[in-house]
Amino acid sequence: MREETETVDRRSYLKLSGITGLAATGFAGCLEDAGNGDDEGNQSDGATGENEIIAGTAPGFPPFEMKEGGDLVGFDIDHLEAVVDETDYELTGWKEFEFGSLIQSLNSGEIDVIAAAMTINDERKEKLAFTDPYYSANQSVLVQTGGDFEPSSLDDLAGRDLGAQSGTTGESIIEDEVDDANYRSFENYVYAVQELERGTLEAIVIDQPVAETFAANRDVEIAFTFETGEKYGLGVRQDDDGLREALNEGIAAVEESGEYEEITQEWFGE
CATH class of the missing domain: 3.40.190.10 (Periplasmic binding protein-like II)
Incomplete structure (x- = not known):
């Protein structure tokens, strides 16, 4: 722990x-x-x-x-x-x-x-x-608003600089389903979003409702959402x-x- x-x-x-x-x-x-x-x-x-x-x-x-x-x-x-x-x-x-x-x-x-x-x-x-x-919730991928990286599937995340909160479904998806990702773990999604805005991350995998909240208040947007049955x-x-x-x-x-x-x-x- x-x-x-x-x-x-x-x-x-x-x-x-x-x-x-x-x-x-x-x-x-x-x-x-x-x-x-x-x-x-x-x-x-x-x-x-x-x-x-x-x-x-x-x-x-x-x-x-x-x-x-x-x-x-x-x-x-x-x-x-x-x-x-x-x-x-x-x-x-x-x-x-x-x-x-x-x-x-x-x-x-x-x-x-x-x-x-x-x-x-x-x-x-x-x-x-x-x-x-x-x-019940699905997972979303957050990227910089107006940025060059516009993924549309998990396959597009391969080899990219990604972030998620430690212990979450987002982390598990990156570790289990994304090839060769340069992954960074955060104790809190607030800090992950901050790094995404700064450009040190290319995308974040996060719960859809939380992604929507950040997208409404920060310079980030949802690239795509996928069902997880969570x-x-x-x-x-x-x-x-x-x-x-x-x-x-x-x-x-x-x-x-x-x-x-x-x-x-x-x-x-x-």
């Missing part, structure tokens, strides 16, 4: 991402690390009561999870809080990690649930249990059947009530 990540304040984050007013933008994501703060920036040592839980996420994946004005915000934040409200559990706080540290932090007991646009796959199922899916789930420890079942019921209740649609509209304009 990766080392503890630094918190980026609103001014620094927005300077890097160019994203403001994200509550009015699009919808998205997919992910696979660790600060120890709740949403007020205080230290927290995990859930103490029988039905109290602490959530973990990985900011820097707009509009799913990011820091804004020192606060943790995004689709996953609002969605999980709505889901837990439908259960007998109480969400007592959030902790922020680099993406690659989330599963370790879950299994060590630092947190009780992962809400970080995490793709359900067989490899992760060996380390944690997923809830029912709550979102689905995102909340992650819990493999022996925590009670919490997993409760979250599944909460996910269904939020969808049936129409609140899911409201949260989607707020963050993705869908």
